Amino acid sequence: MAKVRIYKIAEQLxxxxxxxIEMLRGLGADVKNHMSGIDEELxxxxxxxxxxxxxxxxxxxxxxxRTLTIQELLPLKEIPRLLxxxxxxxxxxxxxxxVVFDMNKPLPPLVLERLVRSRGWEVEWKDGLRETAVQSxxxxxxxxxPIVAILGHVDHGKTTLLDGIRQSRVAAAEVxxxxxxxxxxxxxxxGRKITFIDTPGHEAFTTMRARGAQVTDIAILVVxxxxxxxxQTVEAIQxxxxxxxxxxxxxxKVDKMGVNPDRVKQQLSExxxxxxxxxxxxxxxxxxxxxxxxxxxxxxxxxxxxxxxxLTARIDGFALGTVIESRLDRGKGPVATVLxxxxxxxxxxxxxxxxxxxxxxxxxxxxxxxxxxxxxxxxVEVAGFSxxxxxxxxxxxxxxxxxxxxxxxxxxxxxxxxxxxxxxxHKTTLExxxxxxxxxxxxxxxxxxxxxxxxxxxxxxxxxxxGDKDVAIRFIAKGVGNINEADIMLASASSGIVIGFNAxxxxxxxxxxxxxxxxxxxxxxxYDVIDDIEHAVKGMAVPVMxxxxxxxxxxxxxxxxxxxxxxAGSYVTEGKVDRGSLVRVIRRGEILAExxxxxxxxxxxxxxxxxxxxxxxxxxxxxxxxxxxxDILEVYQIREKK
Ligand code: GDP
Ligand code: MG
Numbered sequence: 001m002a003k004v005r006i007y008k009i010a011e012q013l014x015x016x017x018x019x020x021i022e023m024l025r026g027l028g029a030d031v032k033n034h035m036s037g038i039d040e041e042l043x044x045x046x047x048x049x050x051x052x053x054x055x056x057x058x059x060x061x062x063x064x065x066r067t068l069t070i071q072e073l074l075p076l077k078e079i080p081r082l083l084x085x086x087x088x089x090x091x092x093x094x095x096x097x098x099v100v101f102d103m104n105k106p107l108p109p110l111v112l113e114r115l116v117r118s119r120g121w122e123v124e125w126k127d128g129l130r131e132t133a134v135q136s137x138x139x140x141x142x143x144x145x146p147i148v149a150i151l152g153h154v155d156h157g158k159t160t161l162l163d164g165i166r167q168s169r170v171a172a173a174e175v176x177x178x179x180x181x182x183x184x185x186x187x188x189x190x191g192r193k194i195t196f197i198d199t200p201g202h203e204a205f206t207t208m209r210a211r212g213a214q215v216t217d218i219a220i221l222v223v224x225x226x227x228x229x230x231x232q233t234v235e236a237i238q239x240x241x242x243x244x245x246x247x248x249x250x251x252x253k254v255d256k257m258g259v260n261p262d263r264v265k266q267q268l269s270e271x272x273x274x275x276x277x278x279x280x281x282x283x284x285x286x287x288x289x290x291x292x293x294x295x296x297x298x299x300x301x302x303x304x305x306x307x308x309x310x311l312t313a314r315i316d317g318f319a320l321g322t323v324i325e326s327r328l329d330r331g332k333g334p335v336a337t338v339l340x341x342x343x344x345x346x347x348x349x350x351x352x353x354x355x356x357x358x359x360x361x362x363x364x365x366x367x368x369x370x371x372x373x374x375x376x377x378x379x380v381e382v383a384g385f386s387x388x389x390x391x392x393x394x395x396x397x398x399x400x401x402x403x404x405x406x407x408x409x410x411x412x413x414x415x416x417x418x419x420x421x422x423x424x425x426h427k428t429t430l431e432x433x434x435x436x437x438x439x440x441x442x443x444x445x446x447x448x449x450x451x452x453x454x455x456x457x458x459x460x461x462x463x464x465x466x467g468d469k470d471v472a473i474r475f476i477a478k479g480v481g482n483i484n485e486a487d488i489m490l491a492s493a494s495s496g497i498v499i500g501f502n503a504x505x506x507x508x509x510x511x512x513x514x515x516x517x518x519x520x521x522x523x524x525x526x527y528d529v530i531d532d533i534e535h536a537v538k539g540m541a542v543p544v545m546x547x548x549x550x551x552x553x554x555x556x557x558x559x560x561x562x563x564x565x566x567x568a569g570s571y572v573t574e575g576k577v578d579r580g581s582l583v584r585v586i587r588r589g590e591i592l593a594e595x596x597x598x599x600x601x602x603x604x605x606x607x608x609x610x611x612x613x614x615x616x617x618x619x620x621x622x623x624x625x626x627x628x629x630x631d632i633l634e635v636y637q638i639r640e641k642k
Pocket of ligand 2: 155158159160
């Protein structure tokens with residue numbers, strides 16, 4: 001065998017000659033100097049050893065590099081260096097997850113860990129450091145006032161109640177009795193604060209939720225005792241239940257002659273809202289909004305519920321909040337009513353809100369008075385936006401204008417690109433919705449509208465039966481009448497679909513549905529509804545089937561046999577033909593028949609179970625007779641996809 005000189009090997013391996021000599025000696029070779037020649041076999045051994053050593057060195061290096069040991073609580077601005085990323089990327093990532101960040105403060109431990117892990121690294125904390133970090137965060141948390149929304153049927157007294165609570169007379173000043181948009185306000189009862197959102201009913205409330213902004217803690221449902229539970233009352237109940245907020249009922253207008261609050265309670269129970277004195281857990285308070293009676297008791301009940309909810313928030317630090325509403329002000333430009341969720345917003349703060357950004361120029365409280373700051377659940381009007389932020393937009397205070405602009409511009413660019421591709425919405429069709437969620441669960445949320453109560457109930461019954469252990473079918477709402485915007489928003493907020501049975505949707509409602517990415521399906525026949533949903537549901541509950549090719553045969557002769565029908569004298573060209581398989585008949589490249597069962601399979605006169613490649617056989621199909629010479633029979637099986 002040829003010998004190779006050591007200096008040549010060293011050259012090939014890119015190693016110093018004396019290292020190679022050292023290693024060879026370690027391997028037991030008899031080496032004198034760099035001119036010594038060694039065997040191919042020894043060279044292979046040398047290469048092997050080198051590969052092993054390099055791999056080991058690499059692994060050690062990686063393990064060391066891939067674990068980040070936190071020695072001290074570093075401010076955020078020091079983190080990019082550790083993660084080998086840019087500060088810009090890091091802050092946009094945090095902003096997109098609505099994590100408030102302060103350059104000069106450490107990140108919450110879990111946030112830091114997630115950032116590190118998402119980059120494929122491990123985290124280690126110096127003893128007790130993580131606990132210290134958690135403790136300092138807990139210390140910043142305090143209780144916050146409850147945020148309350150008032151819902152109910154038109155004219156049942158929402159505005160009058162809000163007005164009574166606020167001790168002013170907005171209702172009298174209203175044009176046409178429609179609730180004005182005045183955002184939110186705060187009152188004080190027994191030294192404690194309550195924040196009211198003055199949105200016009202559940203539509204706005206649900207729109208906010210569809211934007212991912214659930215701000216309401218408690219919903220007060222106003223029901224006029226003289227009118228009882230009305231369609232919008234039912235809608236409000238459904239919206240509140242879908243949002244999983246605590247419901248409190250104010251039975252209003254009890255000052256009127258001959259009204260019976262018990263009748264209202266009866267009606268409420270029929271809709272799944274069971275009053276406390278009827279064995280349920282919903283507090284009902286009789287009030288007269290007009291005469292300002294019972295309001296104090298109602299507010300006490302709100303505080304009682306708030307205590308049960310144990311509402312807390314981080315009080316200090318940069319603010320994160322939600323835009324409740326916005327408008328263009330002649331003097332101030334775009335302004336928005338904001339409810340702070342955590343932290344405190346201050347005049348001069350730089351912020352981002354969706355893809356708009358700005359700096360707080362003026363803060364005004366619910367009375368229109370300028371204030372310097374606003375903490376959790378304190379409604380405040382913010383001036384200083386670069387653009388009008390829609391209701392439901394999250395607003396987040398950041399370090400300075402530079403960062404606000406950086407994130408804002410990034411988002412604007414992403415938005416433009418999204419619009420170009422035309423996929424502006426998160427969820428779309430029934431099929432998409434029936435994809436398993438992160439927990440592997442499949443759920444179908446339905447908002448049902450029908451022409452008659454009876455048909456709505458029939459459909460609910462039939463569709464509920466389609467649910468099983470794999471798929472949960474939930475009726476978020478069902479009602480009588482045409483499909484309206486509120487239905488769409490409710491479906492959007494609940495990631496559901498709208499089913500209309502003999503119920504129409506106007507062009508405008510359909511446009512909203514398109515914008516929100518809500519699938520609206522209308523039907524005239526109950527059977528079609530069931531069939532459609534069953535298909536969708538079964539489509540995923542049933543395992544996916546796939547075709548497995550078994551073999552191919554050429555038809556070489558056609559025999560007509562009395563009583564047995566037509567037989568294709570065939571020659572198996574590929575794989576095999578199995579009696580239990582299915583056949584596809586192909587003529588000149590076109591599919592003539594599909595999924596035909598084999599009725600008979602013969603070799604000469606004998607029935608056989610299978611015929612393999614290279615043999616001739618007679619094939620008879622159950623429901624196909626019209627073979628021609630030259631047809632190709634594709635043989636396959638359908639089986640469960642793994
Ligand atoms: P909204 O549409 O729910 O906001 O209802 P409003 O607050 O505008 O009230 C509708 C009508 O009911 C107005 O004429 C009110 O004066 C009247 N109203 C409201 N609360 C009461 C009440 O407690 N008693 C009586 N008798 N009338 C009331
Ligand atoms: Mg009103």
